[in-house]
Amino acid sequence: MxxxxxxxxxxxxxxxxxxxxxxxxxxxxxxxxxxxxxxxxxxxxxxxxxxxxxxxxxxxxxxxxxxxxxxxxxxxxxxxxxxxxxxxxxxxxxxxxxxxxxxxxxxxxxxxxxxxxxxxxxxSSAVAVPAYAGIPLTHRGTASSFAVVTGHEDTDKLRSNVDWARLARAADTLVVLMGLKSLPRIARTLVANGRPASTPVALVRWGTTDVQETVTGTLGDIAARAQRARLEPPVVAVIGDVVALRERLAWFAEGRFLKEIAQ
Missing domain, CATH: 3.40.1010.10 (Tetrapyrrole methylase, N-terminal domain)
Structure with missing residues (x-):
């Protein structure tokens, strides 16, 4: 009621x-x-x-x-x-x-x-943005669990409340919100705690909008790719093998507004 x-x-x-x-x-x-x-x-x-x-x-x-x-x-x-x-x-x-x-x-x-x-x-952008990028958070035979975490915490905290070491092993798919600035550290920590450096990663900027753009890579190179692409917030990061499905499942026409301006 x-x-x-x-x-x-x-x-x-x-x-x-x-x-x-x-x-x-x-x-x-x-x-x-x-x-x-x-x-x-x-x-x-x-x-x-x-x-x-x-x-x-x-x-x-x-x-x-x-x-x-x-x-x-x-x-x-x-x-x-x-x-x-x-x-x-x-x-x-x-x-x-x-x-x-x-x-x-x-x-x-x-x-x-x-x-x-x-x-x-x-x-929530945690589920909608991956969907618009053609990435299912769970997929039979690939991922049966996912976790949503923040990559941006209070700077006054002495230590992070996010146990990245545990998350590296706890969920098949990780969705990181507000984590672009912390991406290099997050990627290094996940790899150091057991996630393969070859794990696929997607960074989706302004997801679900006409200016959506996606940068893909792996935990080993995604920070460098993001820097080359000059990505700025808001960005949702998706980490896990389901990202590879994007090649077949991408359905949303990205950058439509930017293409119209260029014409």
């Missing part, structure tokens, strides 16, 4: 906007977006989704490496303030709110403030 709005009608919906392609937005998410009074949105949200809420106040809360438009504490406070003023607030987040989206922190802040809230799952 969904949580009802407060006495003055204010509430917050933490809505997953999906991985990039606006067509992957959920029906429930779109319904709430169209009814919103306030939309607090992230950097990776497709602008076309904002057009679905033409009368709503828009607040940009985007984050990039080394630069946060608003601190997380400020975002939490904004959600609470607008809901207390009786507004229907949509917190529009790239991918899924509860998959490396800090949605849990925002939900806790709302619960502590006794603000009614709802969580609308979104299609």
């Amino acid at each position: 969904r949580v009802a709005a407060g006495r003055r009608g204010g509430s917050v919906a933490l809505v997953g906007a999906g991985p990039g392609d606006p067509g992957l937005m959920t029906v429930r998410g779109l319904e709430l977006l169209r009814r919103a009074d306030v939309v607090v949105y992230d950097r990776l949200v497709d602008p076309r989704l904002l057009d679905e809420a033409p009368r709503a106040r828009r607040i940009f809360a985007g984050k990039a490496t080394g630069h946060h438009t608003l601190s997380q504490e400020r975002i939490n406070a904004l959600l609470v303030v607008h809901a207390r003023r009786g507004r229907r607030v949509v917190r529009l987040k790239g991918g899924d709110p509860f998959v490396f989206g800090r949605g849990g922190e925002e939900a806790l802040a709302l619960a502590q403030a006794r603000i009614p809230f709802e969580v609308v799952p979104g299609v």
